[in-house]
Amino acid sequence: MTLSFFDQFQSPTFLGIPLLALALTLPLLLFPTPSPQWLSNRLLTLQSWFISRATYSVLSPLNLGGHKWALMLTSLMLYLITLNMLGLLPYTFTPTTQLSLNMGLAVPLWLATVIIGLRNQPTIALGHLLPEGTPLPLIPLLVIIETISLFIRPLALGIRLTANLTAGHLLIQLIATATFVLLPLMPTVAILTASLLFLLTSLEVLVAMIQAYVLVLLLSLYLQENV
Template sequence: MDQNLFASFNVPMMLGIPLVMLIILFPTMLISSPNKLINNRLSSLQQWLIQLTLKQMMTTHSTKGRTWSLMLMALITFIALNNLLGMTPYAFTPTTQLSMNLAMAIPLWAATVLTGLRFKTKAALAHFLPQGTPMPLIPMLVIIETISLFIQPIALAVRLTANITAGHLLMHLLGGTTLTLLSSYISSSMITIVIIILLIMLELGVALIQAYVFTLLVSLYLHDNS
């Protein structure tokens, strides 16, 4: 039975009920809780990674911006675990859904913009019209800056969706090619198997990097407005 190339990105259903919420919450079970477990290598590694990432993101922030630390760390952990969930066999990757990524990007972007308008009103409005702009260019420049501002959450969501989807599609295509070659050209299939293994290692890195990039851009938007 032929299957659509994008069928693996369809939301799983059971009795007509979408299971996406259960799938999204599943990776949180992988996080060890220090209240329930004795300090071990896993929890120590998690704490070290959290401290390292937090230090990288919060270095340039003011005291007011650092109040977002908990939210940013929860965000990067959530995205990274959902990206890694899609690397397991027969799994569904929630972050391949543009609607979900927009649901994360738009509220976070709106919160940073509203923070800037509340605490740094003059500086936030000054971005729409740089100093020294010639009078004839003022209307066009204001329109361009406004469009670029509203494109920011769309760019956040599309970047995450495109990078995760592209890697999964490539693995799907190479996997189908390998199964076809195994029945006729075993030596050639060995080459594609090696390529798939290298691609999986690359996708593991991409899953973590894209979570970091998404959160870092939100952090930069916050830095510009706090």
């Protein structure tokens, strides 16, 4: 049976039971519960500092109307970061490499921003489909283009996250395979590829964090247009 490098992106099963639900709930168990005490330990202090800085960076482009989304956006970013980071461990599975999961997150959140804009300020929300000062002959064409770009947004959110994580995991898989194959044949080259693998793994850790931040930041920008 010939195995494919893409087999690592298949949803794992155990006794016919998909383990995707377990992979999705595991990150929730890793964050310690905040303590009601005045003085907390170093882990809780570091967690609180990271959450406050991440929340500030995400909400800085938003006006006060969008601050109602602070809890959900921050929770989503931390959740995605944890999922992406756990997927880099050996014998684990990254749920965010599944396009269906990413689209299931991106489409409802994008649709919520659009509905909020149409409910609170319908004139401004519809005005985004037609830039100010557009010549009269170009109005139908620009409305079609802006409408298409509006519906492409959730696709961009989901596909960007999936493609970046999938590409990084494939590169790690390829270089790791090359390292094991070259180790008995050319040890010097194998050491060089192992060094490259270490650097690529470090880069993938940064990508796992940055892609979660980018998705939430784009959602906040879409929200800013509609609040």
